Every structure is written in structure tokens, then in C-alpha cells.
Amino acid sequence: MRERLFLVLMYAVLIAFALFCFIPFWIVFINSFADESLLQTAGYQLLPDKFSLQAYEFLLSGKQVFRSYGITIMVTAVGTAMGVLVTAAYAYTLSHRRVKYRNILSFLTFLTMLFGAGLVGFYMLIANWLHLKDSIWALILPYLLNPFYAFILISFYRTLPYELNEAATVDGANDFSIFFRIIWPISLPAIATVSLFYALQYWNDWYLSLLFIDNYKMLPLQMMIRQLMSNLNVMAYVSGSQTQYNAVVPTYGMQLAIVCVTIGPIVFVYPFIQRFFIKGLTLGSVKG
Amino acid sequence: MKRRMSAALTLLIALVALAGCAGKNEGEGKPSEPPVKAENSTELSSNAKLEEVTLKIMIPGDRPPDMDLVIAEAEKRMKDTINVKLDVVFVPWSDLAQKTQVTLASGENIDLIFDAPWLHINQMIASGFYEPLDDLLAEYGKTVLDKRPQQMWDYNKYGGKIMAVPLGVSYMSGNSYILRKDIREKLGVPPIQTYEDLIAFAYKVKEQEKGIIPMTAGSATYSFVAHHALNDYETYVRPTHALGNSLMLYYTNNDGKVHNLLEEREPVGTWLANANKWFKDGLIFKDILTTKDFQQPISAGKVAIVTNGAFGISDFHKNTIKNNVPNGELETVTFFNPDKGANITNFKQWNFLAIPKVSKHKERAMMFLNWANEKENYDLLSYGIEGKHWEAVGEDKMKNLDTTGYYAFGYVWLWNPVDERTVVGGDPKNDELDAVLRNADMFTTDILAGFEFDSTPVQNEVSQYNIVDGQYYTALFNGVMDTEDTLKKFEAEAGPALQKIQQELQRQIDEFLAAKGK
Numbered sequence: 001m002r003e004r005l006f007l008v009l010m011y012a013v014l015i016a017f018a019l020f021c022f023i024p025f026w027i028v029f030i031n032s033f034a035d036e037s038l039l040q041t042a043g044y045q046l047l048p049d050k051f052s053l054q055a056y057e058f059l060l061s062g063k064q065v066f067r068s069y070g071i072t073i074m075v076t077a078v079g080t081a082m083g084v085l086v087t088a089a090y091a092y093t094l095s096h097r098r099v100k101y102r103n104i105l106s107f108l109t110f111l112t113m114l115f116g117a118g119l120v121g122f123y124m125l126i127a128n129w130l131h132l133k134d135s136i137w138a139l140i141l142p143y144l145l146n147p148f149y150a151f152i153l154i155s156f157y158r159t160l161p162y163e164l165n166e167a168a169t170v171d172g173a174n175d176f177s178i179f180f181r182i183i184w185p186i187s188l189p190a191i192a193t194v195s196l197f198y199a200l201q202y203w204n205d206w207y208l209s210l211l212f213i214d215n216y217k218m219l220p221l222q223m224m225i226r227q228l229m230s231n232l233n234v235m236a237y238v239s240g241s242q243t244q245y246n247a248v249v250p251t252y253g254m255q256l257a258i259v260c261v262t263i264g265p266i267v268f269v270y271p272f273i274q275r276f277f278i279k280g281l282t283l284g285s286v287k288g
Numbered sequence: 289m290k291r292r293m294s295a296a297l298t299l300l301i302a303l304v305a306l307a308g309c310a311g312k313n314e315g316e317g318k319p320s321e322p323p324v325k326a327e328n329s330t331e332l333s334s335n336a337k338l339e340e341v342t343l344k345i346m347i348p349g350d351r352p353p354d355m356d357l358v359i360a361e362a363e364k365r366m367k368d369t370i371n372v373k374l375d376v377v378f379v380p381w382s383d384l385a386q387k388t389q390v391t392l393a394s395g396e397n398i399d400l401i402f403d404a405p406w407l408h409i410n411q412m413i414a415s416g417f418y419e420p421l422d423d424l425l426a427e428y429g430k431t432v433l434d435k436r437p438q439q440m441w442d443y444n445k446y447g448g449k450i451m452a453v454p455l456g457v458s459y460m461s462g463n464s465y466i467l468r469k470d471i472r473e474k475l476g477v478p479p480i481q482t483y484e485d486l487i488a489f490a491y492k493v494k495e496q497e498k499g500i501i502p503m504t505a506g507s508a509t510y511s512f513v514a515h516h517a518l519n520d521y522e523t524y525v526r527p528t529h530a531l532g533n534s535l536m537l538y539y540t541n542n543d544g545k546v547h548n549l550l551e552e553r554e555p556v557g558t559w560l561a562n563a564n565k566w567f568k569d570g571l572i573f574k575d576i577l578t579t580k581d582f583q584q585p586i587s588a589g590k591v592a593i594v595t596n597g598a599f600g601i602s603d604f605h606k607n608t609i610k611n612n613v614p615n616g617e618l619e620t621v622t623f624f625n626p627d628k629g630a631n632i633t634n635f636k637q638w639n640f641l642a643i644p645k646v647s648k649h650k651e652r653a654m655m656f657l658n659w660a661n662e663k664e665n666y667d668l669l670s671y672g673i674e675g676k677h678w679e680a681v682g683e684d685k686m687k688n689l690d691t692t693g694y695y696a697f698g699y700v701w702l703w704n705p706v707d708e709r710t711v712v713g714g715d716p717k718n719d720e721l722d723a724v725l726r727n728a729d730m731f732t733t734d735i736l737a738g739f740e741f742d743s744t745p746v747q748n749e750v751s752q753y754n755i756v757d758g759q760y761y762t763a764l765f766n767g768v769m770d771t772e773d774t775l776k777k778f779e780a781e782a783g784p785a786l787q788k789i790q791q792e793l794q795r796q797i798d799e800f801l802a803a804k805g806k
Contacts, residue, residue, distance in 0.1 A: 119386075
């Protein structure tokens with residue numbers, strides 16, 4: 001009886017906590033469909049009594065949203081693939097016992113984590129030396145090797161027994177096949193985690209496009225939306241000047257609709273990565 | 289193995305394709321370089337057809353959907369004369385400071401760039417990023433010069449030189465209070481005439497209209513007390529050059545003396561105490577400090593009175609209130625005095641357009657500006673294509689036809705007081721008042737016009753003050769905090785700093801006036 005009571009209590013606590021986490025998402029989601037004047041007068045509600053698609057219509061009215069989606073998806077896909085490949089390979093080199101200068105390389109990697117050249121130096125490198133302005137590469141290259149993720153992988157590689165390398169070498173494998181055919185498959189949990197990090201980083205980034213993309217047709221999703229929002233807000237300041245806006249812009253609903261539109265696709269990446277997460281946590285714990 | 293190979297191959301192809309794109313962009317950029325160097329010589333030797341040049345223009349805002357149409361039309365008109373192509377880059381307002389700063393610092397090629405005193409124009413001029421324009425204006429910018437009155441040029445110089453073209457149509461911003469006309473009529477209150485009437489109306493709303501909050505306001509200039517100061521024609525209390533909008537230091541009348549609120553309370557002290565009383569009486573919106581858009585509560589139908597930085601109400605607010613409150617109606621009331629000489633101005637403009645030193649087409653940039661300040665071209669760039677986006681009504685008015693396709697954003701690159709049109713259908717009384725603001729001769733010139741404060745000697749004190757300001761100022765000037773207590777706290781935390789800034793400012797002003805007197 002007492003056990004049963006405990007169980008019920010436990011469930012109640014868990015359900016309460018789950019609701020606690022879920023309700024904010026729900027409010028954002030359902031209110032993005034609410035009528036604008038309702039949002040302005042009554043605020044956010046759990047179940048609005050007047051729905052409208054105005055915010056989404058406004059948001060999706062231009063062709064630019066779709067173009068921006070395309071850019072973001074492309075940058076995320078290419079960036080993640082390249083980033084993971086480069087980082088995994090680089091980290092493997094740093095963790096490999098037989099690489100002579102690995103400590104110097106590690107130090108250099110570490111150094112850039114602590115000291116940077118500052119914004120202007122970075123900008124000049126990309127814009128004036130590499131001439132990457134208004135190029136899709138400017139959105140990909142700067143994030144290709146994240147030292148922090150590299151160190152995560154290094155510490156993972158270090159847990160792998162070196163005997164694997166020796167055995168493979170005896171069997172006649174060269175360094176490439178050792179890395180791609182032996183190390184890569186058994187490191188999948190860690191690599192998958194890092195892939196998720198990279199995907200999120202590329203997906204959420206607006207900063208690089210702010211700096212390096214002047215051509216409005218090439219703006220990625222986050223930047224395009226940032227621009228839209230910031231200019232809606234400025235409307236408040238210029239009101240009363242000669243600037244005229246005839247339509248009522250759904251400012252409040254827009255904010256919520258934007259959240260839904262931007263997190264939508266990336267949320268679906270999680271279920272695919274999740275199994276690796278759990279594997280990653282348990283892996284190595286009971287291995288003899 | 290095979291699958292892996294093909295995956296690697298796909299990746300490779302994708303990379304090559306991307307590289308191809310990048311390469312092409314560069315290729316496009318390059319051919320335009322050589323003619324640039326030849327440009328100067330051809331331009332000086334003969335007035336024959338000029339080489340085609342693309343100007344890169346960086347301005348804040350959002351790109352209108354029909355921008356390309358307008359640019360195409362503009363390029364068509366310029367083809368046989370100055371032969372300029374336009375590459376207009378819009379930067380979001382929120383990222384403006386950072387983006388323009390980095391662009392300038394890296395020495396990237398920009399031909400025209402927006403800047404402003406509230407952004408970082410002083411700093412950028414001090415760092416030598418902008419080209420002095422006196423000679424260019426004299427040679428290529430006749431129209432640009434003619435379309436702005438002499439005062440505007442004289443008092444917007446930096447170190448005696450014209451460093452950027454002032455963009456402005458007036459010498460003061462309008463000010464008024466927006467109120468709910470339907471509520472005023474419902475309560476049987478006649479049209480508001482004086483500030484006392486306004487407050488009496490607020491009390492009446494408090495008593496008789498349950499569920500409606502009488503008043504709200506914004507920060508800085510839009511706070512109750514600062515807004516009230518705008519219409520004080522006895523003392524002319526106004527902010528100084530040192531602390532932005534803050535009235536903790538203030539000028540009165542037109543004598544070039546700096547006053548310190550902590551030492552000389554009146555008349556501001558009384559206004560602060562009044563605001564505090566209203567807050568205690570429940571006239572003021574409780575969430576006044578946390579509302580992001582301070583005019584939103586009135587258009588949502590929650591509040592009856594709000595401060596406003598213009599004489600009229602934007603269509604946006606008119607439409608929003610109709611959407612939210614079916615029979616809601618807004619009106620403005622202003623205590624502005626339109627008489628000749630009643631208002632003091634230093635002719636300082638808010639927005640500027642500069643030509644960076646690195647630009648390779650400075651002459652062409654000026655020619656373009658000159659072209660853009662001709663009436664018909666000004667109309668095109670400001671309002672879009674006539675008949676599609678707008679319609680002229682007389683010489684100085686216009687009617688909007690399609691504001692989603694193209695909307696007026698002339699204040700970031702064109703504005704001059706001669707060509708700017710007002711929208712037809714506004715209150716004629718407001719049009720009259722706006723005309724006063726646009727006529728330089730209606731103002732009394734501030735004795736400090738042309739003065740620039742150099743804040744470097746008191747840099748530490750200013751930042752120290754700003755921290756305390758951020759903590760108390762808005763609350764104090766909207767009556768939320770007790771006047772005496774807060775001023776005491778202000779004194780304790782920022783008193784010495786404020787005094788030092790005051791002394792430095794007064795010293796620089798005395799120097800300026802002495803030099804002027806010679």
C-alpha cells in the first residue's frame with residue numbers, strides 16, 4: 001500500500017514537472033495562431049478563443065523566407081558534414097601517440113580558444129584577405145573547426161585502447177583505413193554528439209551573415225528573421241514621422257510564429273541523435 | 289567501402305560546386321576594377337560619357353520588396369548622365385552600430401554610409417574614416433547645398449568642416465500627447481487646452497472609467513517630466529551636450545550656463561514631485577518601466593493618455609486601436625508654441641550620410657547625391673514609382689497607393705526640407721505646426737549652436753554617471769520613485785561625477801563663446 005502511494009506520488013511529481021516544461025512551449029505554439037488584437041488586449045492565454053493565421057501569412061508572404069530556408073539548410077548540411085570530418089580527423093591526429101608534434105598542435109588549438117584577434121582582425125581576414133564576402137563559404141568556413149568540440153573528441157579517442165591500432169597495423173591497414181574503418185565506427189556516439197552541436201551551431205547562426213552577407217538574397221533564415229523583427233520594432237520609434245504603415249502588422253503574433261518556424265526543422269534532428277546520446281553515456285562503463 | 293566512396297565523392301562534388309560559385313562571384317567583381325583607376329582622368333579631361341560605376345551604399349532599415357524596380361528606374365535615368373549603378377545594402381537597426389563600425393575599420397570599399405551623432409559619427413570622424421566634403425560639395429554638389437538652408441550647414445560642421453551631408457527636414461521634433469477621444473467625449477470633457485486640463489482629465493478617467501489606466505509614458509524624452517519640459521516657454525529647460533537626453537544637467541533660457549539638477553532644483557524639482565504625486569494617486573500605469581513599446585498600451589485600449597514624439601498619430605496606431613477597440617478613437621493635443629522665435633534650436637540634425645575615405649568613387653558618389661536631390665529623382669527614391677506606389681498631390685503633398693511594395697525611408701539617405709512631401713489627409717492644424725518645424729527662420733538660434741562637447745577629459749565620470757542614470761533616471765522622471773529619496777541616492781552615487789562633467793562642459797562652453805565673441 002505504502003509502495004503504491006509512493007508510486008502515485010512519484011507519478012504526480014513527474015507529471016507536474018513535465019507540464020511545467022511543456023506549458024511554455026504550448027503557449028508559444030498555440031498563441032502563434034491567436035488573433036493579433038486578442039494578444040494585444042488580453043495577453044497570452046492557454047487556449048485563445050479567436051484564431052487567425054495572420055502572423056504566418058505575413059511571415060511567409062515573401063519569397064525570401066523560402067530562399068533563406070534553402071540557404072540555411074544547405075549551410076547546415078554542408079557545414080556539419082565538413083565540420084565533423086575535419087574535427088574528427090584533427091582530433092584523431094592530436095590524440096594519436098605516434099604524432100610527433102601533437103603537443104604543439106594542441107597548444108596552438110588551445111591558444112585560439114583563449115585569445116582571439118578580435119572582431120576587426122577576424123573581419124579583415126574573411127572579407128579582405130580571403131574575399132569571402134557575399135559567398136556561402138563565409139557562413140561555413142569560420143566554424144569548421146571548433147577547438148572545444150575537438151577536445152571532446154580527443155578525450156573520447158584517448159579512452160580507446162591503443163591495441164586496436166596495433167592489431168590493425170599488423171593486419172596491414174594504413175592510417176586512413178584505421179581511422180575510417182575502425183576508429184570512426186566505434187566513436188560514433190561521440191561523433192554523433194559533436195554532429196548535433198555543429199548542426200545547431202550552423203542552424204542558429206546569424207552572426208556570420210550579419211558580418212559577411214550584404215546581398216539580401218543570400219541571407220540565411222535566422223538573419224532574415226532578425227532583420228524582419230528588428231525593423232518591426234523600430235516602427236515604434238519612427239511612428240509619427242513621414243513613414244506610414246497602412247496595414248496593422250501582427251507584431252506580437254509574429255514573434256511567436258517566428259519561434260515556431262525557426263525551431264521546427266531542427267527539433268526533428270534530436271530523435272535521430274538521441275539513441276547515440278544514451279549509448280554514449282553507458283559506453284565504456286562496463287567494458288573490460 | 290563502395291558506399292563510403294560514393295559518399296565521399298558526393299561531398300567532393302558539392303565542394304567543387306560551391307567553390308565554383310565563390311569563384312564566379314570574385315570573377316564578377318574583378319573586371320569592374322580597372323576602369324576605376326582610369327575614372328579620375330576621364331572625368332577631369334572631358335565631360336563625355338562617364339564610365340559605368342557601381343556605388344555601394346550602406347543604410348539602415350529593411351529592403352522594400354520593390355526596391356529593385358526603383359533602382360532599375362533610377363539607373364535608367366542616370367544612364368546618359370552620371371552613369372551610376374546602385375548597390376544598396378540595408379543593415380538591421382539593431383545591428384547598425386556594430387556592422388558599420390566593422391565595415392569602416394576593415395577599410396572595405398563603401399561609397400556612401402549612414403551615420404549619426406547618436407550612433408558614432410564623432411568617433412568615426414575623429415578616427416579619420418570620413419572624407420571632408422566641402423570641396424566635393426562645391427564642385428559636384430550644388431543641388432545638395434541649395435536644398436538645405438545655410439543654418440543646417442553652418443551648425444552641423446565638425447572641426448569647421450562639412451564631414452557629412454545632414455539629412456533632416458526639421459529643427460526640432462514635434463511633441464504632443466495622444467489621448468482617447470472617445471473616452472474624453474464619453475466623460476463630457478471639452479477639448480483639452482492646457483496641461484492642467486490634461487491632468488484634470490486623467491483624474492476624471494481614474495474616477496469614472498474603471499478598467500482604464502489614465503496615463504503612461506516612455507523613457508528619456510518621452511518621460512512625463514522631460515516631455516513637460518519641452519513646452520516650458522518660461523525657462524526653456526533643455527538637455528545639455530554632455531549627457532544626451534538627460535536633464536540632470538540642463539540649460540535654461542539662452543545664456544550658455546550649465547545647471548545641475550542636484551544643486552538647482554527648480555523648476556524641474558516641482559515637476560518631479562508632481563509626477564510622483566500622480567503615481568501615488570494611481571494615475572500612472574504600474575508597468576510603465578517594463579513596457580517595451582510605451583505606446584502599445586494605448587493602442588491596445590488599456591490607457592487613456594500617452595506622450596508622443598510628433599504632432600500627429602501614425603496610421604499604424606490609428607489602425608491598431610480600431611482593431612482592438614471597435615469604437616476607440618485617438619486624438620493629439622499639443623502645447624507647442626508655433627510663434628516666430630518662440631522655440632530655440634541649435635539646428636543639429638539627427639542623421640547624416642558620409643563618404644568614407646576609402647571610397648574609390650568619391651566624385652561619383654557626390655554626383656549621385658546631387659542627382660538624388662533633384663525633385664523628380666528625390667520623389668522616385670523616397671516614395672517609389674509614381675502611379676504605382678504613390679501619387680503627387682500638389683507640390684509638397686502625396687498620397688500613398690502601395691506602402692507594402694515601397695515605403696518612405698528617405699530619412700536614412702535623402703531627406704531635405706525642400707523636397708520632402710507630407711501625406712495628404714492629415715489634420716491641417718498639424719500640417720501648419722510641421723511647417724513651422726521645417727522653417728529655419730521661425731526659430732531663435734541657440735547661442736550654443738555649432739558647439740561640440742569633447743567628452744574625453746571626463747570619460748570616466750560620464751560612464752560612472754551613465755550607470756547611475758540607468759538605475760534611476762526613467763523611474764524618477766516618470767514619478768515612480770519618491771523624488772527626495774531618489775535625488776539623495778543620485779547625489780550619493782553620482783554627485784561628484786556629475787559636478788565634474790558640469791565643470792568641464794561649462795569650461796568648454798566658455799571657451800566656445802569667447803572664441804565666437806571675437
